Amino acid sequence: MQPAKILVADDEQNLRRVLAAMLRRDGHEVVQAANGQEAIDRLADVDVVITDLRMPGADGMEVLRTASKNHPHVPVIIITAYGSVGQAVEAIKAGAFDYIEKPYEQDSIRVIVDKAIGQAVANKLAPRQTLYPVVDTEAKGRYGLIGQSTEMHSIFAVIDKVADTPSTVLITGESGTGKELVAKALHENSSRKGGPFIKINCAAIPKTLMESELFGYEKGAFTGATSSKPGRFELADEGSLFLDEIGEIPVEMQVKLLRAIQESEFERVGGIKTIKVDVRLITATNRDLEHEIARGNFREDLYYRLNVVPLLIPPLRKRTGDIPLLVQHIIKKFNERLKKTITGIADDALAALETHNWPGNIRELENVLERTILFCKGDRIERVDLQLGSAAAEVPVPVVEVEHGEDGVGEISGSLKDVVRAETARVERELIMKALDETSNNVTQAARLLKISRKSLQMKMKEFGLRDREG
Numbered sequence: 001m002q003p004a005k006i007l008v009a010d011d012e013q014n015l016r017r018v019l020a021a022m023l024r025r026d027g028h029e030v031v032q033a034a035n036g037q038e039a040i041d042r043l044a045d046v047d048v049v050i051t052d053l054r055m056p057g058a059d060g061m062e063v064l065r066t067a068s069k070n071h072p073h074v075p076v077i078i079i080t081a082y083g084s085v086g087q088a089v090e091a092i093k094a095g096a097f098d099y100i101e102k103p104y105e106q107d108s109i110r111v112i113v114d115k116a117i118g119q120a121v122a123n124k125l126a127p128r129q130t131l132y133p134v135v136d137t138e139a140k141g142r143y144g145l146i147g148q149s150t151e152m153h154s155i156f157a158v159i160d161k162v163a164d165t166p167s168t169v170l171i172t173g174e175s176g177t178g179k180e181l182v183a184k185a186l187h188e189n190s191s192r193k194g195g196p197f198i199k200i201n202c203a204a205i206p207k208t209l210m211e212s213e214l215f216g217y218e219k220g221a222f223t224g225a226t227s228s229k230p231g232r233f234e235l236a237d238e239g240s241l242f243l244d245e246i247g248e249i250p251v252e253m254q255v256k257l258l259r260a261i262q263e264s265e266f267e268r269v270g271g272i273k274t275i276k277v278d279v280r281l282i283t284a285t286n287r288d289l290e291h292e293i294a295r296g297n298f299r300e301d302l303y304y305r306l307n308v309v310p311l312l313i314p315p316l317r318k319r320t321g322d323i324p325l326l327v328q329h330i331i332k333k334f335n336e337r338l339k340k341t342i343t344g345i346a347d348d349a350l351a352a353l354e355t356h357n358w359p360g361n362i363r364e365l366e367n368v369l370e371r372t373i374l375f376c377k378g379d380r381i382e383r384v385d386l387q388l389g390s391a392a393a394e395v396p397v398p399v400v401e402v403e404h405g406e407d408g409v410g411e412i413s414g415s416l417k418d419v420v421r422a423e424t425a426r427v428e429r430e431l432i433m434k435a436l437d438e439t440s441n442n443v444t445q446a447a448r449l450l451k452i453s454r455k456s457l458q459m460k461m462k463e464f465g466l467r468d469r470e471g
Contacts, residue, residue, distance in 0.1 A: 004117045005029045009039035009051040009063060010079065015102075019050065022106055023113070039063045043071050048116045050100070052079045053087055061091060068095040075116040079104075092235055093196035101227055108224040111209070118204040143185040145178070146326055149319040155182065155311065162309050163189035168261070170246075170306045171284040173313030176361035179284040180244060182313060186282055187240040195239030200232050203245035210253050212269045215260070221270025231268065233260060237277040246306065247287035247298065254299045261305055281306075316358040316365065320452065323354050323365070330366055331381075334373045342373055345381040351456040356388050357424065429464045432457070436466070 006028050010016040013034070020030040031046065033039035036058025039051055049067060053060040064076045075097035080088040088099035097119060098112045142156045162169060163186050171179045180199065187197045205213050212221075216231030232241060243249075249257060260266040265276045283306050292298035316323070327350065331342050345353075358364055368388060369381075376385045431450065439445035447457040461467050 002114075002117050002121070003027045003029070004047040004120065005031070005045070006113070007031050007033060007039060007042055007046040007049045007051075009033040009036065009049070009055065009060070011035055011052065011055045015052075019109070022109070026110065026113075028113075036060065036063050040066045043067050043074065046074060047120045048113065049074055049076045050079060050113070051076065053091065054081070061094070064091060064094060064096055073120065075119045077112055077116055089230060089235060093198065093239075105224055105226050108226060111224060115205060115209065115213075118206075119201055121204070143189060145181060145185060146329055147319065147322040148325065149321045151314040151319045152322060155313065158309070158311050159185055159189060162186070164191055166280055167308045168281045168283070168306055169309045169311055170289075171282065171311045171313060172289075173284075173286065174315045174361055175286050176363040177313040177315055178362065179286075179313055180242065182311065183240075183242045183244075183282045183284060187242075187280075190240070190280070192239050192280055196236055197240050197242065198232050198236040199242040199244060201244045203248040207250045207253075210250060211256065214253075214257065215266045215268055217269035218271040221268070225270070228268070231266075233266060233277055233279055234275060236279045238279075240280045240282055243281070243283045245285060246283040247285040247289055247292055251297065251299065254302045258299065258302045258305060261302075316361045317356075320354045320456075324350060326362060326365060327353065327369065330369045331373065334370050338370075338373060340373050340376075341379055342376060342381060343379050346383060347455055348459060349381050349383040349386055351453065351459045352383055352386055352388065354453060355456045355460055425464075428460065429466075432460055432464065432466065 006023055008016055008020050008023070008030055009032070010019070011034055016032055016034070020032055023030050031042055033042060033051075036051070036055045039049065040058060040063055043049065043063075043066060049063065051060040051063045060078055064078070067074050067076050076095070078088050078091045078096045078099040079102060080091075080099055081102050088096075088101070091099060097116050100109055100112060143159055145152065145155070147153075147155075159182070169183075169186060171182055173179055183199070184197060187193060200213065202210070212229075212231065214231050214233055216229050216234055217225050219225055219228045256266070261281060264278065265274050267274055289298050289303050289307075293300050293303055327345060331345070334340065335342055353365070353368075360367070368386065371387060372381055372385050376382075432446070435446040435449045436443075439449060443457055443461075444454055447454040450457060452460075458467075
């Protein structure tokens with residue numbers, strides 16, 4: 001079990017101390033709260049929350065709602081008394097990660113906590129909330145998603161057509177492009193919006209627990225199964241089920257998932273009763289599933305069942321025209337959170353953001369701007385304030401030497417980051433020179449050909465020593 005910082009909230013002191021002691025023996029750092037308000041005050045600095053459902057003042061549901069709103073990367077586990085499982089199920093439908101029933105078995109707690117830590121790690125590596133909600137005007141986008149680029153309008157058009165249908169949607173795209181928010185938009189703009197929106201990150205679930213997570217289990221089905229428990233399909237009945245990182249589902253589980261999708265029915269682990277559900281399935285992946293099929297890692301029949309409506313979310317570098325809108329929103333967001341008064345961004349700073357490659361997509365943009373706003377000396381972001389890290393514009397392009405050994409195989413001297421940075425700069429320079437050649441050094445036409453702004457192209461030309469070609 002990976003060590004983590006865990007918040008335990010329970011108004012029963014003895015139960016709180018026993019649970020905290022067990023978690024500390026497992027190597028975790030534990031902070032305690034005797035009521036809901038204390039728990040809410042400590043949400044900002046923990047990896048996982050375990051909270052009793054019923055507490056004086058702010059209860060476990062209030063803790064859950066606050067965490068979901070302000071700290072969506074933190075999984076919340078609900079503790080419920082025996083006979084109150086119905087309330088715990090409602091909590092899961094409201095966004096709780098899982099629940100623990102009193103009196104609880106230590107082994108079952110460890111399993112749930114381990115899964116929650118895995119989810120927390122996955123959230124940090126591939127954060128959610130990447131296409132930010134529109135806060136000013138509807139002109140910035142639709143469905144709570146920011147963007148006015150051609151690529152974003154294509155996404156809006158698909159949502160228009162398929163949101164209120166039962167068809168399965170497969171959302172693809174790089175990590176950090178906003179797949180989960182698109183899935184949520186599909187749910188909230190359908191006739192199922194009054195039902196639950198249940199989500200599960202398949203990459204965060206151990207392979208041995210995948211079946212019980214999806215379909216639930218009966219009491220005694222395996223060691224630690226001290227009571228029956230519904231799975232995610234059951235919880236999503238009359239709503240939508242979002243399976244993120246669907247490419248991580250083990251091959252042996254894929255046939256059972258296919259049957260559940262085709263027949264809208266399944267059995268719990270250890271059960272014999274067939275359970276029928278009405279679930280709209282939405283899936284997402286950053287993998288090339290056709291390539292995984294060729295490698296034998298993904299079933300072709302399941303792929304065609306999932307890929308009824310394919311929806312590709314473009315990386316940020318393919319829709320740089322949306323960057324000014326995103327920057328405006330993110331500045332407002334961090335002004336409020338960090339109590340800053342940044343009024344805007346200089347043209348050359350915005351141009352630098354527009355020409356950056358953004359391998360981390362919108363989340364990387366948010367991280368860069370948060371850091372910049374924290375350390376910005378004036379009331380406007382200037383180019384000197386930006387710290388873009390791996391951007392070619394940030395440091396001189398390193399010289400990468402390739403030495404050939406006796407076997408003729410080249411050995412690169414320098415770090416991988418240096419090699420990638422140098423190669424990126426070389427390719428950018430060649431493309432700019434080619435565009436200038438094709439347009440007889442007309443910067444405006446070359447910028448249009450490269451699909452970047454004229455100012456961004458001028459910045460790149462200055463960076464690569466090509467300003468003498470400006471016509």
